[in-house]
Amino acid sequence: MARDKVRTRFLVFSALSVAIFAGALLGPFIVPNDPLKADFQMVNQPPSARFPFGTDKLGRCLFSRVVCGARVTIFSSLALVGVIFVFGTAVGVASSYAGGRFDTVCMRVTDIVLAFPDMVLAIAVAGFLGGGLTNAIITLACVSWTKYARLARSQVLALRDQAFIEAARLAGNTGPQIIFRHIMPNAMGPLIVTAALDIGVMMIGVAGLSFLGLGVRPPTPEWGAMLNEGRTYFQQYPGTIFFPGVAIFISIMVFNLFGDSLRDLLAPRQPGETAKEMP
């Protein structure tokens, strides 16, 4: 059945995502060399037994830097997605629930933020706030919460007038109880899928800002920053670009495919299907 295939795909990509998270988490404990230790006798070495990916222009182990860089890139993206998911959803739900002028103001603000190209706005905000990982996260959060607000709002509006919400009122629920017990659980699906697909987008954002020198500062290993460091020597020593590039490529691909399969899994609501999963 097509349904089983969807489920298998989802399981495979969840497993791969978890593997990447585990690698990122454990990375610093398993790498062969100190990612920050420069060794000027070992500058720009080709891959060897001691340095599996070779070394960079300061003689640092590229393999260790790529593995340790995963932590910064991936977990800052995750944190970012968490922040914008919660903030955007809260704004969208509050705005659609309150209605009236508050709703209008919220939606105008999201319109304005949405009207700017994300990265351009992010660069502007980062330029204003200055570099550093925290500022990069704040910056990206500022420009990307809007789609959650929009989506949450439209979800709530679609659910609000349904008979089961009226029935929930008759069942003695107060306004907040209806939001948390009935509206949010039914509105979550598309929001969660968006969040899953956003992990990759945010990785590009973090790496992109770092590449531009507006994110993580050297010598901290981070994939985007490593790309920037390797840029000048990339013709002679392609490894300095190749390995972090491949790491970015693979992890973004895995997270995107994970988001995709999650969407497929949740998309067609089949009551019979959900029942099977219940104890």
Added chain:
Amino acid sequence: MGEPILECRDLRVTFRKGNRLIKAVDGVSFGVEPGECYGLVGGSGCGKSTLARLVTRLRDADSGTVWLEGRDVTGVTGRGLRAFYRKVQMVFQDPVASFDPRKKIGQSIAEVLRNFGLAERTALRAAINGALEMVGLSPEHGERLPGQVSGGQCQRAALARAVAVRPRLLICDEVTSALDVSVQAQIVSLLRRLQGELNMAIIFISHDLSLVRCFTTRLGVMLDGKIVETGPAAEVVSTPKHEHTKLLLSSLFPVPRSAPGP
């Protein structure tokens, strides 16, 4: 006749549809006696569901007053609203749509019991099963999602949820129109039985006069947001005064095919 359990006076609601104003409920007044079954009949779009929403406080009226047991409940909110729903419950037209699609039927019933403090935590399961049993369902139905039972069973479950609080007044808005004919009869006889057992008043809303007249003591005929004729069911049926009632009776009532949906 004693004090009416519910009384409405001059309820009005106007909707704006494009440039047109639709007077969905246009000065409706009526009363319901304790324990009686009051019928509301009328064609599609005449404002029956809107009136039901006003009476149950699901929507605010533009003007008019609703009294429950002599107390003005027109503006109740919060705590007062919960006390109100302890006495007034409603069952909807589409039984499946009236349950949260993610919650098992038993969970939805449990929610009512918990919100109104009607069952101890430890006795919850027994109370749910009792409510289901009352409408002729088994505990096993409580373990299913609303989409996993038949329409008739789901409507029974909706009735179970509504009468679980032992309301004084139950509003049934076209509770049989989503069901096929044999199931309709079952639901109606179930309603009758529950009304007798629990001694509650019922407002039975339907577009089907033949169904309403065999079931209700008094009825009101609605047309374009107004109650155009009202009286004891037998009387209205035997000696209809208003043209619209005669139309409904002669079952020549032309159901407008292009009528705007609810």
